[in-house]
Amino acid sequence: MQEITTKEALKRLNYIEGHLGGVRRMIELDTYCVDVLKQTYAVRRAIEKLEALLLDGHLHTCVVEHVRQGREEQAVSELLELYELAGK
């Protein structure tokens, strides 16, 4: 992974962990379920943004490198696996 991607990924992870801490406090304080659910959805969207960042890095570096060095089959099958897992 490129250094800048790693730095940004860790930043987003901090945000996600902080947000999850907020969800924990809401549950401990017996907050209205609808409000807790809105926050867990927001956490999921934050994770999806982290994934978009990681995928961006993966495509720009590893995938291009794989194809250039004749490892298309690996690059393609990994992308298809990720795509299928993402939708589950």
Added chain:
Amino acid sequence: MQEITTKEALKRLNYIEGHLGGVRRMIELDTYCVDVLKQTYAVRRAIEKLEALLLDGHLHTCVVEHVRQGREEQAVSELLELYELAGK
């Protein structure tokens, strides 16, 4: 698109259209909403399978070709756009 992918894609499209026709009849006959919704979910899953097939073809042919001919930027940005649209 490779001929075999086109043929398989049209076959899946036939299935989806037939399934949607079933949903139409259910709605016209005022079927219980829960049962209609279960069928629309099944249609969505069938569309996702068609998409997996199209993406598989795209990765194996166009993406590999783009990278080999120095158009990585196009290949990568299209894949990121598809990934983002797929999750919406």
Added chain:
Amino acid sequence: MQEITTKEALKRLNYIEGHLGGVRRMIELDTYCVDVLKQTYAVRRAIEKLEALLLDGHLHTCVVEHVRQGREEQAVSELLELYELAGK
């Protein structure tokens, strides 16, 4: 289902079927896969809008009726089943 929901649902279904017909033509004409995929995503979003309409009707009529007549367990278990299926 209420008459107005049925009418609106059939209208959305017409739109979805027309859109799918467009996808079929794109595949038959061997359109660039990325452009086909963008259209299948749009079809999926249209189906999700149809589902939101059906769910809206279901909640306002059947669910409220079930709870009022003491069939909460049915209402709740059906909603949980729909929620789980929707995410698959």
Added chain:
Amino acid sequence: MQEITTKEALKRLNYIEGHLGGVRRMIELDTYCVDVLKQTYAVRRAIEKLEALLLDGHLHTCVVEHVRQGREEQAVSELLELYELAGK
């Protein structure tokens, strides 16, 4: 929220936080992006399971209570909002 739901929700939250800690270490150690992404997908699925638990509790307690006390409109509009947010 019922006590048992709260307890189970906090248990799942512990699991999610532990899993996210694993993702952090993977990123810090510059693990192959594909392997990191597989773990973030697993975290998302764990959050979805937490959400299913919260929704189950919400339907069984608050929603039934709302309808019984004549607040159907609140119950229904909150569920529709949650459904829409969940799919984003």
